[in-house]
Structures are given as C-alpha cells and as structure tokens.
Amino acid sequence: MAPSDGIIDFLVLGGGTAGIVGAKTAAGFGATTVLVEQERTGGDCLWTGCVPSKTLLSAAAQAKTLRKQTGQEPDFQAVRGRIATAIRTIEPEDSSEALEKAGVQVLPGRIIFTGPGTAELDGRPLRFRQALIATGGQPADPGIPGLDPARTVTSETVWDLEELPPRLAILGGGPIACELGQAFARIGSDVTMVVRSAILAKELPEAVDIVRESLKADGVTILENTTVTTAANYDGGVRLQLADGTAVDASTVLVAVGRTPRTINLGLEKVDVRTDGRGHVITDERMRTSNPLIWAAGDVTAQPQFTHLAGVHASVAASNAVLGLRRRISTAVPRVTYTSPEIAAVTSTGSGDGQAGTPRTIWHSHLDRAITADRTEGFTRLLVGRRGRITGGTIVGPRAGESLAELSLAVHKKLTTSDIAGTTHAYPTYSDGVWNAAVLDVRERLASPLTGTAIKALARIRRVVIDGRRINSKPGTPPESGARH
Structure with missing residues (x-):
C-alpha cells in the first residue's frame, strides 16, 4: 500500500532473511513498508546457503550409505535435481508475492541513500521515515596471484557446477569449507582442504578432533597451518603452490575464506551510518545504527553471520523502529x-x-x-x-x-x-x-563439603523424626496416623 503522504514509514534495503523478516514485521504493525531488492528475494540462505548446502549434505550421506551397501556410485545430476527441487519448494515462502500478500511493497533495483530521509532507486527519489539495512554479505576474495576465476567457485557459484569436480581444492577451514568438503568427498570428488590455521578454529579442540577424523575417514585431505602463495593453470586444472614448497593440483578451486559485507555504494556517509574497519555496519544491542532512524540486521552487521540471528535481529529492529520499543537482542x-x-x-x-x-x-x-x-x-x-x-x-x-x-x-x-x-x-x-x-x-x-554436611544433617533430623513417630504410635496404627493436618 503506497503511503498517502508519499513518505515510506519503513524502507528495507535487501530481500534476504533479515530483509524479509524485518519487512513483514513492520508491515504487520501497520507501517507502510517498501522492500528494495536488486536481484531476487530469498537471499543467500535460500539460493546459495542453507537450503542447497543442507540438501547436498543429506544427499551425500545417502550416497555414502548406498555405496557401502550396493557399491553404486552417486548420480551428480540427481543430486543437482534434488537441490533444485528443495529450493523450488521453499521459494514461494520468500517470494515477492508472499511479501506483497503480507502488506510489503517490493521494488526491484539498486538503491542509494542521498541524505536524511531520502534515497534514490535507480534514479527515482524516495522519502522515508526509518530504514533497515539488510544487504547481506558476499564471499571474500583470497587475493592469490594467478588464481583463474574461470576455474574458481565460491559458496554462491558452486551450485552452478554441471559436473562433479574430480579434484576439488578448498581454500578455508570454516563451517562452509568443512560441510562442502565432506559432502563432495562422499559424492565422489577427491577433496583437499588448504587451511591457514586449523579447521573450525572457534570450536572446542576435542570437538574439532572428532570432525577432523570423520573428514579424513571420508577421504578428505586436510592441510592445516599453510597458505597458498601463487596459482597457475596447467593442462586440465589449477596448480596451487603452498608456502611450504609443496603443491596441490585441482580441477576446481572452491574459495571459502570468509565473507565481506555489502556496504559499498550505499551512500551510508550521506545518512551518518558508521561502519567498522571491515565495512560492517555498527549497531547497538537494539540493532540501531549511529543514525537513530536507521537500523541494520544480518550479515551486513558485525554480528555473527547466521540466518537465525539475521531473522531474530531484524524482528527486534523492526519492532523497535515502528513501535518505539527498546527491545534488546538475546546474548x-x-x-x-x-x-x-x-x-x-x-x-x-x-x-x-x-x-x-x-x-x-x-x-x-x-x-x-x-x-x-x-x-x-x-x-x-x-x-x-x-x-x-x-x-x-x-x-x-x-x-x-x-x-x-x-x-x-x-x-x-x-x-x-x-x-x-x-x-x-x-x-x-x-x-x-x-x-x-x-x-x-x-x-x-x-558433594561439596558445605552442602554435604547440610544434607547429612537433614538426613539425621529426618531419621530422628521418623523414629519418634514410630515409638509414639500405637500398635497396629501406621506411624503417620497421629500427625496433625
């Protein structure tokens, strides 16, 4: 529904999880809400993240079982078909039509802030009272000299592979790298992970040890505490030169070395929205930016980059913005x-x-x-x-x-x-x-000394009470019958 005075109550930049949840929340409270998305609603989670990766992991687990039981090799085309089906099944929930039905106006295009309460959508001026920045993030560039983009994929483009890579090199050791590495190994790729430090560095060492052994059991080669210095094409693939003097040959290289926020060319300086040294929008515990009328949620912020946090944080931001609440995000x-x-x-x-x-x-x-x-x-x-x-x-x-x-x-x-x-x-x-x-x-x-002493004292008192009731009770009468109620 278009605003009667031409001013949008709540302008949302980005149609991923944070943008969708934030927009639906605001519209549900009666605010005129406009969501701008330059590509397709649903974001990374639907198209290149959670949905395809978890479908791949499930298919890979089934492939491992099938190979063990029957010796049958996986059908990569069938796996791709299953991923497409999962996306197609979930996509309507995140579609523009679903947003419009919830009271959100969806506009395609590229948007930029131009001043306090103003923005331009492909040159068209917009006015707004408050805004939510939910433009997400994108895979980081490892900056390796000689690495050919034509033989490189990321967590966003790996789903475009039409054939199973016979030799897959993965740069990175975080959750994305480990999940995709294990999945592709189970489907049939020869996988080598090159990790700057150690895999899953944020997790307990005992937990990482278990996963590391599981990855190795599935055929994944893990090279930790090393880096790629240069890369070069050779006949049939890419040769990665490592810092220790060795090399890794691969048909395809998957880059999974982290993500960077999409904050460039948003005009944040025009609305006094500050970012940190890595470009993340700085927010407080209420998801408000340095501009009290502009909020942010999702991977564009410095908060941990998880879909579930993006949605919850966007809901908090929209509630605070539209209703004037002071809700804080959970710790x-x-x-x-x-x-x-x-x-x-x-x-x-x-x-x-x-x-x-x-x-x-x-x-x-x-x-x-x-x-x-x-x-x-x-x-x-x-x-x-x-x-x-x-x-x-x-x-x-x-x-x-x-x-x-x-x-x-x-x-x-x-x-x-x-x-x-x-x-x-x-x-x-x-x-x-x-x-x-x-x-x-x-x-x-x-079992602590103080608590243990107190418990033993209570037990002794209880024993004395029971003995007293037993002695004072008449023959043939239950010990508790004399108690007053």
Missing part, C-alpha cells in the same frame, strides 16, 4: 556446523558469566541412545557458572543441532542445571546427554 548465540557428526554450540555475548564456567561433560560412549545407534564418537558438555547457571555448551554427534535448542533456551533464560535435571526427558534420546550433564553438575555440587 545467547547458537551455532551449528552440519558435518557428520555435527558440532552444535551456544555461547553468551553478554556480561557476567559469559563463557566462563565449570565444564560438565558426558561422553557419548556412555550415552545409551548413541550406543544403540552405534554413533558414540561425540560428547555433550555444559559450561556451568555461579549457582549452577548454564552459561554455554557444546554438543558433538548426530543431530546435535536439535539437542542444542534446550541449551540455547537455558542460556537465554539463565536456567540452572537443577532446572534441567528436574525436567523429565524422554529416554533414550541424544538430549539425554544434556540431562545427564546437568545431573552430573547437581551431584558434584551436592
């Missing part, structure tokens, strides 16, 4: 690396306990569901702060991301291990690991 930040096994973790970015705490670990060799599934190569670890408060945790195992939800809620709501231990959990499940780790902490705290 609980969950993340999942969807390798096999998965690594799922949640940490707190807030003050106080933060990530500090006593670790309580249940190894899955002692977890009944893991034993029955013959998947014991993992663990569940809670970080426990003062008074038993759960400050974070890590889970390694099949579907670890599903069990993480309980830990994320615990960190967000400042629950204690006693809260978890006192909640009945279904048996046998992988979430038993969370419950068992909580029970372990409760028992450890009960």
